[in-house]
Amino acid sequence: MTSETSQRPTEEPGAGRRVLYCHCAFARVVDEGVKEKVLHGLASSDLAFDAVPDLCELAARRDPALGRLAAEGRTEIVACYPRAVRWLFHAAEADLPEDDVTIHNMRDTEPETILDRLLGDDS
Amino acid sequence: MSALSDPTNPLDANRLRVLLDAEGSRRAELLPRLLAQGVAVTATGSGTVAPLDDAELLYLCDADDSAQSTVEIVAGEGEAEGISGSRIGIRGLDADSVADGVLERARGEGHGEPAGGWTPWFPVIDYDRCTNCMQCLSFCLFGVYDVDDEQRIDVAQPQRCKTNCPACSRVCPEVAILFPKYRHGPINGDQVQAHDVEREKMKVDVSALLGGDIYSLLRQRHERAESRFSKERDDDRALKERQRCLKKLQEDLDIPDDVLSSLPSAEQIRAKAAARGASVSPAESTDPATAPTTSEDTP
Numbered sequence: 001m002t003s004e005t006s007q008r009p010t011e012e013p014g015a016g017r018r019v020l021y022c023h024c025a026f027a028r029v030v031d032e033g034v035k036e037k038v039l040h041g042l043a044s045s046d047l048a049f050d051a052v053p054d055l056c057e058l059a060a061r062r063d064p065a066l067g068r069l070a071a072e073g074r075t076e077i078v079a080c081y082p083r084a085v086r087w088l089f090h091a092a093e094a095d096l097p098e099d100d101v102t103i104h105n106m107r108d109t110e111p112e113t114i115l116d117r118l119l120g121d122d123s
Numbered sequence: 124m125s126a127l128s129d130p131t132n133p134l135d136a137n138r139l140r141v142l143l144d145a146e147g148s149r150r151a152e153l154l155p156r157l158l159a160q161g162v163a164v165t166a167t168g169s170g171t172v173a174p175l176d177d178a179e180l181l182y183l184c185d186a187d188d189s190a191q192s193t194v195e196i197v198a199g200e201g202e203a204e205g206i207s208g209s210r211i212g213i214r215g216l217d218a219d220s221v222a223d224g225v226l227e228r229a230r231g232e233g234h235g236e237p238a239g240g241w242t243p244w245f246p247v248i249d250y251d252r253c254t255n256c257m258q259c260l261s262f263c264l265f266g267v268y269d270v271d272d273e274q275r276i277d278v279a280q281p282q283r284c285k286t287n288c289p290a291c292s293r294v295c296p297e298v299a300i301l302f303p304k305y306r307h308g309p310i311n312g313d314q315v316q317a318h319d320v321e322r323e324k325m326k327v328d329v330s331a332l333l334g335g336d337i338y339s340l341l342r343q344r345h346e347r348a349e350s351r352f353s354k355e356r357d358d359d360r361a362l363k364e365r366q367r368c369l370k371k372l373q374e375d376l377d378i379p380d381d382v383l384s385s386l387p388s389a390e391q392i393r394a395k396a397a398a399r400g401a402s403v404s405p406a407e408s409t410d411p412a413t414a415p416t417t418s419e420d421t422p
Contacts, residue, residue: 023158026242027304029311036155043151048168051154053161056303057243060281065140065163084303084312087247091278107311 018072019049019118022079026054030080030106037111038078045119055079059088067094070101076118078104139229140165145185145213153183153213156222162229181225182210244304245281246291252299252315259291259300264387266395267291285385290376 021042024030042049050069052058055077058066069075070089075096079085082103089096104114141157141164143150150166157164213221246259246267255276260268268291269279292300292310298319301312309315373383387395 023155024304025158025161027244029304029306039154039158040151043154043166044147046147046168049166051158051164051166053158053163054243056245057241058163059247060243060245080303081308081312081314083249083314084247084301087249087301087312088303090250091247108313 016074018069018075019047020055020069020075020077020079021049021051022055022077023051023053024055024080024106026057034106034111038106038114041111041115041119042078047119055085055088059092062092062094066092070094070096073097073100075100076102076104078106078114078118080107081105139163139179139181139225141225142167142180142182144183149185152218153221156218157225160222160226162225181228183213183221183225184210185213241282242286243281244286244288244302245284246278247301247303247312248276248278249299249301252297254297254299256296258294258296262294263291264392285379285382287379288377288382290378290382293376 019042021039023035023039039051042051050065066089071094077085082105085103086096102117104117106114139162141162143153143157143164144167145153154164154166211224216224253276255274257270257276260270260276265283265285267278267280267284269277271277271279289302289305289310292298292302292305298309298315300310302310303312305311309319369383372378373380
């Protein structure tokens with residue numbers, strides 16, 4: 001699994017990729033300012049994406065959307081630590097593929113960096 | 124995690140998914156409010172979105188046509204799969220009205236609170252590190268853990284976990300239990316560093332130094348203390364000592380006050396241990412490496 005890659009997308013933003021954004025709505029562990037900037041940047045772009053209130057909650061429910069997302073590949077997940085995200089998906093019986101998945105960590109990465117990686121020059 | 128079928132379980136609530144068809148600043152205005160209400164949102168645009176699932180779909184369209192209708196929706200570029208959903212025009216409505224309307228609809232159609240009123244705080248196991256030692260199963264008094272069909276440790280009842288209590292992760296000798304919403308690493312999922320592992324090894328070494336059976340030693344210590352107290356009984360001193368030990372344990376394991384006050388009674392623990400003992404087959408119980416420990420072994 002690729003984590004926090006520093007490579008910029010070399011293709012049209014959004015083409016063929018799926019982006020999942022976690023709002024971590026039920027805890028204060030992700031800086032509100034970071035979440036706000038990342039969400040605003042994504043929403044202001046033309047990129048199609050899925051936004052969920054809380055990935056932990058989806059994993060606890062074993063939400064089938066996670067399984068389908070994991071199975072599709074070419075996914076970028078904007079959430080928290082890659083180790084946590086990977087095992088949350090496992091808990092939801094939706095193992096992420098070892099590669100073809102990029103996890104952007106809002107707990108330790110600047111929002112501008114995340115948006116740059118997601119949107120390239122459009123951010 | 125095993126299937127959840129308890130009708131009172133917040134995780135059993137039906138879900139509502141919103142498909143948001145709006146542009147730029149309008150998306151930016153609506154998304155935070157919908158997410159804050161606990162609603163999953165698929166924002167349309169260029170590119171693809173998550174495949175469709177069985178969740179009920181509410182299609183919010185920021186177009187001039189504000190009439191409600193049922194329409195054929197194609198979610199995402201390149202996904203030809205059409206689905207039916209309720210289409211609601213939201214042009215001219217402020218973001219709070221839209222979010223409140225979605226929440227009302229969710230409640231009115233039996234979805235309950237989108238988040239189920241439950242804070243999603245529960246342990247997540249890093250199976251790359253877990254050795255299936257069952258320490259967590261022995262330690263947790265709230266029935267969060269169980270073993271699966273292959274006798275592997277499993278977070279069977281995540282909704283039973285006590286919010287903000289990371290205590291089981293602090294007793295895990297392999298740093299294998301995560302709480303993604305915890306403040307500090309590596310429990311929050313941050314990389315495990317060499318000094319984290321060393322710290323856990325020290326716990327194991329202390330146990331080994333004490334003869335490998337720390338619980339037996341604790342029992343012996345308890346018996347010695349009982350004998351001593353019977354000779355020089357001082358209830359106040361005993362109570363103070365107990366409170367001091369409990370306070371230290373609470374600090375060491377970062378246990379919130381409300382968790383300590385909601386611990387099951389000794390009778391409940393004994394009943395749980397008895398039920399658990401009855402469910403373990405003789406073949407399993409003779410293997411000390413895999414047999415879950417009983418509450419007698421629980422600190």
